[in-house]
Ligand SMILES: Nc1ncnc2c1ncn2[C@@H]1O[C@H](COP(=O)(O)OP(=O)(O)O)[C@@H](O)[C@H]1O
């Protein structure tokens with residue numbers, strides 16, 4: 001049975017509806033990311049789950065129990081915010097102890113639990129520090145420990161990494177995921193960073209203007225985006241307008257060339273469809289397995305270190321593709337004529 005359910009959830013501020021009929025069932029122990037651009041309603045949904053925001057319509061249940069009329073402190077939910085929301089006048093120890101004191105846990109038990117939490121985030125040695133004496137990453141680990149100390153049934157994380165440096169962001173997201181797995185706590189993580197969502201989630205909800213455009217595993221979201229929005233928001237993508245030359249054989253015209261795709265084109269002959277191709281799907285190498293080839297002229301080539309990103313003009317259509325750096329192979333040069341090979345399966349058809 002699902003542990004956390006959001007059913008026909010809606011939110012309006014005055015006349016403006018910011019969450020439209022949002023539905024989601026989350027399993028116990030699952031790590032879910034809400035991924036979407038700024039203003040799409042991620043924080044609003046999180047705050048409704050936590051009870052900080054009233055629900056305009058719909059139902060929230062946790063472990064089968066309706067939460068709609070419960071106050072935030074009756075829901076047993078832990079939350080971590082983007083800004084370091086630690087109490088500035090309290091030590092690390094007292095910050096982590098806060099929720100336990102409110103819950104009137106006995107002093108020796110508080111002490112034991114706080115030290116357990118500090119061990120979990122590897123900051124036992126900083127227990128007497130104040131927030132201003134710590135780095136941003138350390139403060140967010142304390143915020144996580146503070147949220148987890150009262151043993152919440154659900155953990156909500158609202159862009160907890162977005163104020164941190166790139167390197168810390170990556171190491172801390174791995175640490176969060178590892179702690180989440182260790183505790184088996186049901187977690188909703190909000191981010192606008194697609195790489196972050198892809199790297200740590202069991203499932204991702206891609207949100208667009210208050211709606212869930214697609215819900216799926218990172219693999220599904222990346223490899224089979226169902227809408228144009230998902231396709232362009234998650235990862236880099238070539239979106240190519242192609243004319244259907246024959247819908248019975250799935251033959252399309254791209255630029256000045258014909259290709260056959262494997263997925264059904266979904267529209268009649270003569271119409272135009274959008275096809276999508278990931279930049280890493282193509283290859284220039286002689287031996288590459290391919291059932292589709294497109295020949296074009298290199299219009300730009302950028303050396304990015306491990307990857308070389310090249311733009312190819314195929315009869316007026318531009319394709320962008322990536323190849324791995326290989327010191328033994330000279331990168332493509334501008335004006336050079338090359339043939340890009342890829343599997344017909346890699347051509348995705350965007351229907352929406
Ligand atoms: N208290 C509020 N009053 C009116 N509009 C709000 C309020 N809070 C958020 N909004 C609006 O709701 C929409 C969703 O906001 P939010 O959930 O914060 O988005 P996100 O977290 O995805 O960036 C935005 O258009 C925002 O301006």
Ligand SMILES: [Mg+2]
Nearest residue numbers: 039042043044
């Ligand atoms: Mg937000």
